[in-house]
Structures are given as C-alpha cells and as structure tokens.
Amino acid sequence: MSWEQVALEPAREPTGLGAQLEALFADQRARWPALRAGEAALAGLRTRVLHEEGTWVVAQANPGRRASTQARVEPQAIAARPCFLCPENLPPEERGLPFGELVLLPNPFPVLPRHCTVPARVHAPQRLAGRLECMLALARALGPELTVFYNGPRCGASAPDHAHFQVVAARAVPLFEQLPLQGLADERRAWESFGRRMLLAVHRDPRAARAYLEAALLALARLQPGEDEPMLNLFLLARGGRLWSVVFPRRAHRPACFSAEGAARLSVSPAALEMAGVLVVPEPEQLDRLDAAAARAIYAEVCLEAGPFARLAEELA
Numbered sequence: 271m272s273w274e275q276v277a278l279e280p281a282r283e284p285t286g287l288g289a290q291l292e293a294l295f296a297d298q299r300a301r302w303p304a305l306r307a308g309e310a311a312l313a314g315l316r317t318r319v320l321h322e323e324g325t326w327v328v329a330q331a332n333p334g335r336r337a338s339t340q341a342r343v344e345p346q347a348i349a350a351r352p353c354f355l356c357p358e359n360l361p362p363e364e365r366g367l368p369f370g371e372l373v374l375l376p377n378p379f380p381v382l383p384r385h386c387t388v389p390a391r392v393h394a395p396q397r398l399a400g401r402l403e404c405m406l407a408l409a410r411a412l413g414p415e416l417t418v419f420y421n422g423p424r425c426g427a428s429a430p431d432h433a434h435f436q437v438v439a440a441r442a443v444p445l446f447e448q449l450p451l452q453g454l455a456d457e458r459r460a461w462e463s464f465g466r467r468m469l470l471a472v473h474r475d476p477r478a479a480r481a482y483l484e485a486a487l488l489a490l491a492r493l494q495p496g497e498d499e500p501m502l503n504l505f506l507l508a509r510g511g512r513l514w515s516v517v518f519p520r521r522a523h524r525p526a527c528f529s530a531e532g533a534a535r536l537s538v539s540p541a542a543l544e545m546a547g548v549l550v551v552p553e554p555e556q557l558d559r560l561d562a563a564a565a566r567a568i569y570a571e572v573c574l575e576a577g578p579f580a581r582l583a584e585e586l587a
Contacts, residue, residue: 271357273391276375277368287367287411291374291437294367295384298376302363308334308378316554320562325448325463327547327565331554334379339539339552341428343523348431355389355432369408374437381543381550384416386437389429396423396430397499402483405435406476409506409513416440419542420504424497425520426541436542440507444547445516458482460583464562465569466545467579469517469586479513482586486517489585493519493578503542518545519574519582526571527564536560540572 278294285293298305311334318329342348352359366373371392377385388408390401398405398420409418417440423430440446448463449470456478458471469486473479483504490500501520506513527536537553538560544550549565551557574582 271360271362273357273373276357276360276364277366277373279368286413287369288413288415290367291384291386291412291416294365294374295376298363298365301365302361302376302378304361304363304378305376308380309383312380312383316557318557318560320549320560320565322464322562322566326444327464327549328444329549329551329557329560329565330381331552331557332381332550333552333554335381335550336552338379338428339537339550343423343428343430353393353429353432355387355429355434356393369411370404372404372408372435377436380438381548382438382442384437384439387434388418388437389432389434392433393431394433395498396421396427396433398422398487398502398504399499401433402480402487405504405506406480406513408435408437410476410508412437412508414440414507414509417443417446417505417507419506419546420502421541422499422502422520424523425501425503425518426523426539426544438543440509443505443543445505446507446546448547449514449516458587460579464547465566465573466518467573467576468545469515469519469583471515471517473513473515474511476513479515483515483517486582486586489582490519493574493582503545505542505546516546518542519579520572521574522572524572525568527568533559536564536568538568540568545569 316331366375372388374386421427461468461470494500503518505516
C-alpha cells in the first residue's frame with residue numbers, strides 16, 4: 271500500500287480533528303478485527319494502583335505490548351527487519367487520518383483509549399528537531415481531550431528508524447490528574463513525583479512554547495554532548511487556551527531490572543506513557559512484584575540525576 275491508499279480524506283463537514291478521529295476509530299472497529307480485539311483486551315487488563323505521598327501510578331499487565339516493550343533497537347536489529355511504520359508494511363485493513371506530513375493510525379495494541387501511532391509520511395529517523403512545530407500544531411488541532419507525546423530514539427521508541435508521535439486520551443493519563451493544570455497562565459517549573467523529575471511549562475503563545483522547547487533541547491544537548499538527540503520524553507496538551515508541555519529528561523533507556531534474571535526481572539521499559547504513570551508490564555506474572563518501591567527505583571534509574579536536573583531547570587526558568 272501507499273500513503274494515498276492508507277490516509278482517508280476526512281468528511282467534508284467542518285468537524286475538528288478530534289471528531290474526525292472518533293469517526294476513524296468507529297470505521298476501523300467495523301472493518302478491522304485486530305483493532306476490535308485490541309480494544310476489548312485493553313478493557314479487561316489487570317492493573318494495580320501504586321501510591322506514594324499523595325501521588326500514584328498504574329501498573330498494567332499488558333501482554334499485547336510485548337513486541338513494543340521488548341523491541342531491539344540496535345542498528346543491526348533495525349536493519350534486519352522491515353519498517354512497520356511504512357505504508358507497504360501496514361496491515362491491509364489499517365487506515366489513517368492525514369494531518370499535514372503525518373498520518374494518525376489507530377493502534378491495535380493500545381495502552382490507553384484512543385491510542386494512535388502518528389508516523390511521518392517520509393521514512394526518516396526519529397528526531398524531534400525539525401518536527402517540533404508539527405507536534406505543536408497537532409496538539410492544538412486535537413484539543414483538550416487528546417494528548418500527543420514523543421519518545422526519543424533511546425527513550426522507548428520501538429521504531430527509532432521512522433519519525434513518529436503518539437496520541438492517547440488525556441483523561442486516561444495519571445500524571446494529568448496530578449499536575450497543577452488549573453489557574454496557571456505562563457509559567458515554567460520543575461516538578462518531582464514518584465522518583466520522576468520533569469519540566470512543566472504553560473504558554474498562551476504557541477511561539478513561546480516552541481522557543482521554550484527548543485531551548486530545552488539545546489540545554490539537554492549540552493548535558494549529553496556527542497549524541498544525535500538528547501534523551502527525553504515529551505507530552506503536549508492544548509487546554510483552556512494554553513499549551514502544556516511536560517519534558518522528562520532521561521539518562522538511561524532501560525533499568526537494570528529489565529535484563530535481570532529470575533525473580534529480580536521486571537520487563538518494564540519506560541517510554542513516555544510509563545513516565546506519565548502507566549507502567550506497562552508485558553509479562554502478567556510480574557505484575558504483583560511491581561510495588562511502589564520498585565516503581566520509584568525504576569524511575570530514579572532512568573531519569574536525569576538531581577544535580578544536572580536542578581541546573582537544567584534553573585537555566586530554563
């Protein structure tokens with residue numbers, strides 16, 4: 271298939287992108303058994319809520335995410351497989367919604383409701399540089415009910431060879447229930463929760479949001495010289511006439527428990543949704559071993575250390 275065959279033109283009625291996406295999901299449920307099965311499985315997943323000092327994260331036993339969580343991302347492994355985000359390798363039933371250079375595709379192995387993968391039409395490496403304006407535009411077009419996020423090529427992207435974003439229902443992201451989303455206008459602050467360190471910013475002007483994120487990328491690059499892109503995950507949410515951004519600076523791709531053996535193994539590979547409070551465990555028998563202390567240890571191991579984070583936050587304040 272080609273992108274012209276995959277990307278359906280939306281209805282002529284002047285509905286917003288969120289409504290068009292709802293229509294796409296309805297059409298795909300009717301035509302694509304894999305999506306129906308994935309959404310049904312999501313509704314029946316076993317979860318645990320882990321609490322710490324007034325905050326919480328959700329551990330989710332989701333065997334449908336094995337391929338993504340355990341994906342090999344070494345260059346030789348990527349070179350040996352076809353790109354599963356190029357149109358010729360998509361399932362024949364899959365259709366998407368065009369948005370400029372992007373196509374929104376319902377994900378048949380969802381972590382949260384309305385989970386979409388949003389690849390670029392051009393096969394190019396996963397990089398945020400040069401695509402930040404497109405991500406900001408997508409967040410604004412999606413509106414307050416949906417959030418768009420980005421996994422860096424060494425921070426959870428299972429397809430680091432093909433540029434893409436992802437989208438989920440904002441109400442299902444635990445972090446958004448805990449951040450101070452009410453009453454803020456233009457503000458930048460550092461935020462720590464459950465062993466995670468993040469940069470929270472609110473902007474009324476999209477140009478200011480872009481300038482801030484570009485500055486964050488440059489500052490992170492100075493902390494990690496010699497890399498193609500600094501390690502990070504990023505969420506964007508347009509709500510109440512403001513753009514919210516949450517940046518998770520990272521220092522590691524996976525925690526030590528990912529490759530441990532026996533009872534010490536927890537196959538958690540933190541990407542953006544994990545950082546935002548949905549810890550996916552693709553091996554259901556491991557769920558009961560993932561308690562609050564283990565979750566905090568995983569976050570602390572992959573997040574930027576306290577000293578560099580404090581300097582980064584001060585530079586961007």
